[in-house]
Amino acid sequence: MVGVRVLGITGPKKAAKAAPATGKSARYYPADDIPRPKHSRAKKHNAPKVRASITPGTVCILLSGRFRGKRVVCLKSLESGLLLVSGPYKVNGVPLRRVNQRYVIATSTKLDVSKVDVSKINDAYFARVESANKEGEEEFFANDAPKPAIVSDQRKADQKTVDAALMKVVESTPLLKNYLGSNFSLKKHDRPHKMVF
Template identity: 45%
Template sequence: MKNTKISDRFLHHSLDDGKVIKKKKKVCGIPRLRSSLKPGVICIILAGRYSGKRVVLLKQLEDTIVVTGPFRINGVPLRRVNPSYVIACSGITVDVSSLDLSKYTKEYFSRDSKSKKRLKKAVTEENFFDQKRKKQLDSSRILDQKAVDEPIINSISKVPYLTKYLSSSFSLNKGDLPHLMKF
């Protein structure tokens, strides 16, 4: 025989109490960066195409950070990176205060609708082997890269061995313990 009465253990308070628990709404804002990630800090990229490369952090966007190689030194262009895939190196910082970085927003790095449509286009076997896909960069992107790289390279050249440090990639050898390393 089933008990149809509601037992007291299911009632957290009496219905005559008048107390109502209100849920607090969380406000979404710009995520805070780690304290070690500041503009001008040298970082190591941990994942993706440029994993192991050392880069210079330029600024924070809404949820990502903007970094550059500089391209002439280690081949890393202006790029958005998720801050969780980056380790900040302590000690050496590069002066990026003279750069105008207001142009580099989320829209600057997003793909245009034409390239998205091109990616969705069905590829037949004949098209796949006939076309050599070489990505053509905008001349404006190349000029933007040069405009950002010049002042950074000037400040890098003032510090001895920093150019060589940025051009070398980070890797772990057998027996290296990354949790004991100081970056």
């Protein structure tokens, strides 16, 4: 009786159900290979929680990257969980950039950055723009000299507006400009775990 049922199977769904039950291969084969979408367990991840010590206006010390040892001002936390910081550029040469909070020491120095407008700056602002003229293989190997980074006029204008508002706050506080301009470093007998920043 079981064999009679298998002969009567028609259609892909019935064949797929009957195959494991009977142990026989399905008699229906699709004419084309239809790609099935793979089951994805990925879900939308929320942005990492920012430490309580890091708030807009907190002076932070960068621990890695090109500007390690520099003191910067945290302007806000972005949707990705990264921090938007600036030097300001006039004081220590650190432009508007994103920084992971793991590579930052938050100090007890805080500034009032409520008048600094950074509402337009988000994660998409820092997306890379691919150049229209891509170099070929010969040009790639021929030019060993590194090419200078080209900063757009929009970024330069945004940097100036942010720095102008930030410099008013910095210059109103005594010795803050010198503090932001100095680099952080550890000496031989310094104990960072006992330091109060």
